[in-house]
Amino acid sequence: MLEFRTPAGRIAFQVLVTLLIVPFLYPLVVMVMTSFKGQGFVANYSAVLGQPLLPRFFVNSTIISVAVVALTYVCTMMAAFAFAKLRIPWKNLMFYVLLAALTLPPAVLMVPLFTTVLKLGLFDTYWAVILPLTALAVPFTVLLARTYVIGLPDELLDAAKIDGATTFQAFVMIILPLCGPITAVIVVWSMLAAWNEYMIPLLFMQDPAKQVITQLPSYFLSEYGSDETKIITASVITSLPIIIVYLFLQRFIERGLTAGAVK
Amino acid sequence: MATLALRGLIKSYGPVDVVHGIDLEVADREFIALVGPSGCGKSTTLRMIAGLEDISGGAVEIDDEVVNDRTPRERNVAMVFQSYALYPHMTVRQNMSFSMRLAKVPRAEIERHVEEAARVLQLGPLLDRRPSELSGGQRQRVAMGRAIVRKPSLFLFDEPLSNLDAKLRAEMRAEIKRLHAAVESTMVYVTHDQIEAMTLADRIVIMRDGHIEQTGTPEQVFNAPQSRFVAGFIGSPTMNLLDGTVRGNDIEFPGGDSLPLPAHARGVAADGRGVCLGLRPDNVFPDGHGLDVLAPVVREVPVLMTEPLGNETLVSFDFAGSQCIARMLRPRPLRAGASVAMTFDLDRAHVFDGGDGAILASPVDAFEAGVPATPA
Numbered sequence: 001m002l003e004f005r006t007p008a009g010r011i012a013f014q015v016l017v018t019l020l021i022v023p024f025l026y027p028l029v030v031m032v033m034t035s036f037k038g039q040g041f042v043a044n045y046s047a048v049l050g051q052p053l054l055p056r057f058f059v060n061s062t063i064i065s066v067a068v069v070a071l072t073y074v075c076t077m078m079a080a081f082a083f084a085k086l087r088i089p090w091k092n093l094m095f096y097v098l099l100a101a102l103t104l105p106p107a108v109l110m111v112p113l114f115t116t117v118l119k120l121g122l123f124d125t126y127w128a129v130i131l132p133l134t135a136l137a138v139p140f141t142v143l144l145a146r147t148y149v150i151g152l153p154d155e156l157l158d159a160a161k162i163d164g165a166t167t168f169q170a171f172v173m174i175i176l177p178l179c180g181p182i183t184a185v186i187v188v189w190s191m192l193a194a195w196n197e198y199m200i201p202l203l204f205m206q207d208p209a210k211q212v213i214t215q216l217p218s219y220f221l222s223e224y225g226s227d228e229t230k231i232i233t234a235s236v237i238t239s240l241p242i243i244i245v246y247l248f249l250q251r252f253i254e255r256g257l258t259a260g261a262v263k
Numbered sequence: 264m265a266t267l268a269l270r271g272l273i274k275s276y277g278p279v280d281v282v283h284g285i286d287l288e289v290a291d292r293e294f295i296a297l298v299g300p301s302g303c304g305k306s307t308t309l310r311m312i313a314g315l316e317d318i319s320g321g322a323v324e325i326d327d328e329v330v331n332d333r334t335p336r337e338r339n340v341a342m343v344f345q346s347y348a349l350y351p352h353m354t355v356r357q358n359m360s361f362s363m364r365l366a367k368v369p370r371a372e373i374e375r376h377v378e379e380a381a382r383v384l385q386l387g388p389l390l391d392r393r394p395s396e397l398s399g400g401q402r403q404r405v406a407m408g409r410a411i412v413r414k415p416s417l418f419l420f421d422e423p424l425s426n427l428d429a430k431l432r433a434e435m436r437a438e439i440k441r442l443h444a445a446v447e448s449t450m451v452y453v454t455h456d457q458i459e460a461m462t463l464a465d466r467i468v469i470m471r472d473g474h475i476e477q478t479g480t481p482e483q484v485f486n487a488p489q490s491r492f493v494a495g496f497i498g499s500p501t502m503n504l505l506d507g508t509v510r511g512n513d514i515e516f517p518g519g520d521s522l523p524l525p526a527h528a529r530g531v532a533a534d535g536r537g538v539c540l541g542l543r544p545d546n547v548f549p550d551g552h553g554l555d556v557l558a559p560v561v562r563e564v565p566v567l568m569t570e571p572l573g574n575e576t577l578v579s580f581d582f583a584g585s586q587c588i589a590r591m592l593r594p595r596p597l598r599a600g601a602s603v604a605m606t607f608d609l610d611r612a613h614v615f616d617g618g619d620g621a622i623l624a625s626p627v628d629a630f631e632a633g634v635p636a637t638p639a
Contacts (some may be wrong), residue, residue, distance in 0.1 A: 155348035158315050163362035163409075164336035173361075177352045 035236045038229030048233045051219060053208070061195055061213040064129050068194035071134045072141055073186050077179065079138070080145035081171050085157060095146070101139045109136070110203065117204055128204035129212075133197060137190045144189075148182040149175065184252030188245060195242050213238050265326045265339075265416035265449050266291050267312065273320030274307050274473075282307055283473040284321060294443050294450045296464035298457055300496070304473040305453045306421055312451060313342050313419050325417060336362075338417070341410035345422040347402045349394040349409075356390040359409045380412040383445055384438075400431045404438065411446055420452040424459060436462055457497050461485070469493050487627040491620030494541045494613055500577060503547060503587040505540045506617060509533065514540055516583030522607060523560060528614040528624035537617025546608040547589040549578065549597070553606060560607040568599050580605060 035044055048054070082088060083095050113132045122128045152175065160170035198214040205211065217234040220227045246253070267289040274282035282304040289295050297305040310316040312323055314335040322329045330338045349358050356377055363373045381387045384404045394402055403423060410418060420439070424432045440463055443450055454460055460467045461481040469476045469484060469492075477489045488494035494502045507516040509532045515521045522540065524532060532538050545553075550561055567586060570577040576594035580587055580603070589605060597603060614624040 153346060153348065155344045155346050156350065158313075159342070159344060159348035159350070159409075160361075161315060162313060162335045162340065162342045163413075164334075164365045169365065174350055 031232055031239075032236055034229060035233040038227070044229050044233040045237075047230055048216070048220075048237055051216065053211070053219075054216065056209060057211055057213045057216055060126075060210055064126055064133070064201070064212060065191050065194040067126065067130045068133045068137065069187055069190045071130065072137045072190040073183065075134065075138050076141040076145050076186055077176060077183075078171070079142045080149045081175055083142070083146045084149035084152075085154070085175075086167070098139050098142060102143070106136055106199070110199065113200070114203060123204065124206050124210070126205075126210065129197070129201050132200055132204070133194050134190075137193045141186045141189060144185055145179070145182050148179065152178055181252045181255035184249040184255075188249055188253055191245060192242055195238075266324075267417060267449060267451065268324040268327070269308070269312070269321065270324065271321035272308065272311060272318065272323065274304070274311060274316065275319040280319075281473050282311070285473075285475055287468060287475065287478070289449060289451065292447050292449055294452065294463060294465045296452045296454060296460035296467050297470060298454055298460040298467055298496075299470035299476075301455060302472075303470040305455075305470050308470070309342075309419055309421055309451060309453045312417070313340050314338050339413075339415050340417040340419055341413055341415035342419040342421065343403075343406045343410050343423045345425050347394070347406045347423075347426075349402055349405055351394055354391050354393055355386060355397070355405050355408075358394070358405060359386075359390075359412045361409070362413050376412045376414075380408045383411065383442070384408045399427050400435060403427065403435055407439070407442060411442065414446075416449065418446075418448050418450040420450065420454075422454055424454075424456070432459075439463060458499060461497070467497075469496060487622075487625050488541075488613065489622050491539050491541070491615040494615065498543055500544050500588045500590075502541045502543050502613075503585070504615075505542075505583040505585055505587070507538060507540060507583065508617075509536045509538055514538060518584045520562070520583045522562070522583075523609060525609045525612045525614060525624065525626075527610075527626060528612075531623045532614055538623065539615040539617055539620065541613035541615060542587075542607060542609075542611065544577065544588045544590040546611040547587065548606055549589065549591050550604040550606050552591045552593055552595070553608070554592075556606060556608045557610060560609055561604050562607065563602050564605045566597050566599055566601050566603055569597050578603075 035041070038044060039047075051057075079098075083091060088094075109132075117123050117128045117132070122131070156174055156178075157170050160174050165173065196214060197212075201210075201212045202215065216238060217231040220230040220234060267287075269285050269287040272282060272285040272287075273280060285304075285308060287295075297308060299305050307316060311318050314330070314333060314337075318331050322331055324330065325338055325340075335342075350361065353361065359377050359380060360373045363376065368376075377390070378387075381390055384407060386401075386404055386408055389397060389401060389405070394405070397405065406423065423439075424435050427435060436459060439452075443463075452460070452463060464481065466478060466480055467484050468478045471492055477484055477493045479487070484493060484497050488497060488502075491504060495504055505514075505516055505522075507514040507521075509515075509524060510521075511534060512524050512529065513521045514524050525540075528538075547553075550559075562582065564580040564582050564587075567579040567581055569579070571594065574592075576591045576597070578589045578591050578597060580589060582605070591597075611626045613622065613626065615621065616623055
């Protein structure tokens with residue numbers, strides 16, 4: 001921990017940290033304050049929360065986010081364990097190919113993803129959104145999780161083998177329970193990616209009953225004019241679940257992101 | 264309870280051989296120690312016995328059956344690791360019962376085995392704690408408990424005491440010795456600490472660079488080392504090893520010092536041959552401060568430093584171009600730089616070949632052959 005012995009040093013450090021936070025905090029504060037403007041807090045939030053399709057959007061986003069989180073977690077942990085602890089031919093090459101996927105901007109992938117979804121007959125289904133979002137999230141989460149799993153002692157796996165565990169049993173009963181911090185990172189990261197995604201649900205699902213929460217603000221956009229305060233209010237409501245999840249898992253996320261940094 | 268045999272055991276990593284065709288037989292209930300410097304292949308050999316490493320060549324036999332392709336579980340071995348390798352998220356009870364839960368042993372039987380192992384190792388009050396709540400010695404006992412609860416045919420220890428302080432190491436050595444007596448199982452113990460090997464093992468296997476240098480009881484490897492390497496590795500403080508050349512009935516050393524060639528080496532070390540004279544610190548002492556010697560050889564030597572140990576003092580001195588160590592009983596004060604008359608008991612000296620370090624003559628052979636004492 002950074003420590004400053006003099007009051008002047010502590011004050012200066014506090015001022016510096018506060019200034020660094022401002023660029024990140026300011027848009028959030030402006031967003032919330034804007035949601036109180038126009039017709040006022042009650043009217044804005046009543047109008048947004050009164051949208052008849054809001055519960056449906058919420059349910060759809062939850063279904064997609066939960067599925068993406070679950071699928072990302074399973075794929076990530078199995079891949080990370082294999083990359084970190086198993087002897088597999090061409091392992092390093094496969095890892096580099098996975099990392100290469102990180103360099104591709106999602107916008108560039110829209111057309112090939114759309115074509116693939118169509119060919120698989122998944123268009124206008126939840127899977128049309130779940131599978132691409134999972135595929136886009138996995139490279140980064142594997143990168144993080146692999147580093148974490150490498151930090152777990154090999155002797156634990158040796159001991160598990162001596163005790164009679166198969167590789168899968170050692171993975172499920174020894175490795176996974178020790179991956180709490182990185183699990184929190186995977187959950188929050190993939191949930192953020194899934195919950196906040198706008199383009200893929202917009203393009204890959206046409207049925208209004210399947211639309212997601214990120215499309216809520218667009219209901220206050222019209223050809224004849226936009227109610228900006230209600231658009232902002234919808235954005236605030238859309239962000240709330242993610243903020244709550246992060247606050248609950250913050251301690252684990254910090255441990256997960258720094259695990260393995262120091263031996 | 265099992266016999267173990269290694270037949271031409273080889274381990275290679277690509278083109279590099281790290282274990283070069285080891286042959287070893289371990290009798291049922293024997294406690295054998297694999298000892299050697301870091302990188303000699305002892306842990307790799309242990310891991311091949313356990314089934315944690317693939318075998319590149321040769322065979323591991325347990326109870327006369329080749330087990331090369333069997334899993335560790337199928338070999339019925341248990342292992343205690345240097346880092347304990349306890350599962351951090353499980354309690355002591357869960358750690359000890361893990362293997363039996365995997366094997367779907369009935370719960371009542373698991374409880375009985377765990378309680379019995381806990382009683383042997385005095386772990387009863389700790390059963391519901393997690394490893395992070397235990398001291399180093401307690402963790403090591405839990406690791407041993409996890410091993411014995413399965414009643415394996417073979418116990419393997421991979422430097423289990425390396426992470427403990429000196430006092431705890433001494434206590435755990437006694438614990439392991441007691442355990443061997445209690446469970447009467449075959450044990451293979453890997454260590455780089457020759458004191459552990461000497462105090463625990465029925466037989467010691469000294470390894471170097473992937474080969475076995477010598478196998479024998481602690482007394483045999485201490486009193487009759489077959490090579491310069493073994494002589495210098497076993498014993499604390501280490502044996503004094505002095506390189507010189509045979510000239511007639513003497514050995515001449517660099518710097519002009521000389522000593523008589525031990526009587527039991529005459530006839531095997533010809534004139535002009537390069538030799539290495541080995542003398543344990545017990546057999547070199549300031550005149551009057553050691554055991555009785557039949558034919559003492561005395562030389563004036565400069566003292567470099569002294570290490571008082573209470574009942575004895577280790578005296579470092581300069582001789583034959585090397586720094587040597589003498590063990591002084593009934594110590595008196597000696598200051599660095601002083602000249603002291605040092606007695607050399609050459610009847611207890613070992614003579615090794617100056618080239619390959621193989622033994623040429625040893626006092627054990629001399630004693631058995633009835634060779635007379637070395638003249639001063």
